[in-house]
Amino acid sequence: MSGLLQEVYDRLYAAYGPQHWWPAQTPFEVIVGAVLVQNTNWKNVERAIGNLREAGLLEPRRLAKVPLPELEELIRPAGYYRIKARRLRNLLELIVRRYGGLLERMFSRPLDALREELLGVPGIGPETADSILLYAGGFPTFVVDTYTHRVLARHGWIGFDADYYQIKDFFESQLEANVQLFNEYHALLVRVGKLHCRRQPKCSGCPLEQMLPEGGPLEPEE
DNA sequence: GACCAGGCACATC
């Protein structure tokens, strides 16, 4: 396969190599992290997950039993701790009630059906659902985040007004549905985004620099 | 002290 997105991937991979995502020890830890990282620095999420680990709570049925105020305190470093505690509880309710706390059972369902079910949980939007499906469940579904949007829009490859599904389809229609490729691609986009494509872009030294449109990155910002 | 970070839901027009 060739084409723009394959070249982008090749450049990113050549520059940065494998990113070893998702940074977690178990699928359940991926799920918890996916909720906690919403609009939040990963460093803060690590502290919160560390608290849960020390308390021996990185297991669905045990975490589901933790009283809400206690859960809030444990995840406090991740920010938005009250709403995130409720979101975790919402998701745990599905996992425990419907699948007996067994992730293997949940992930044995078809991708589309499970994706819809996750989106039905209050607090689980498209990015969180896709992160869980790809990085915890091993499903070939592409994850889109703010960096993905920025990198593509700044290069003029999509419009600044492109929505989640337009961007997701942009990738999925041009790439083979390959879990390892989707895993690495998203992680590489986050990496290049953090280094070069923040709100104030530092395009110098970016592996995609030569691919910029004439006159530098396009401007309108989110 | 301002600005930012791997979103999402909800209010209002």
Next chain:
DNA sequence: GATGTGCATGGT
């Protein structure tokens, strides 16, 4: 349907 706002901690 589009746009605006609340949610919160910790690092630069």
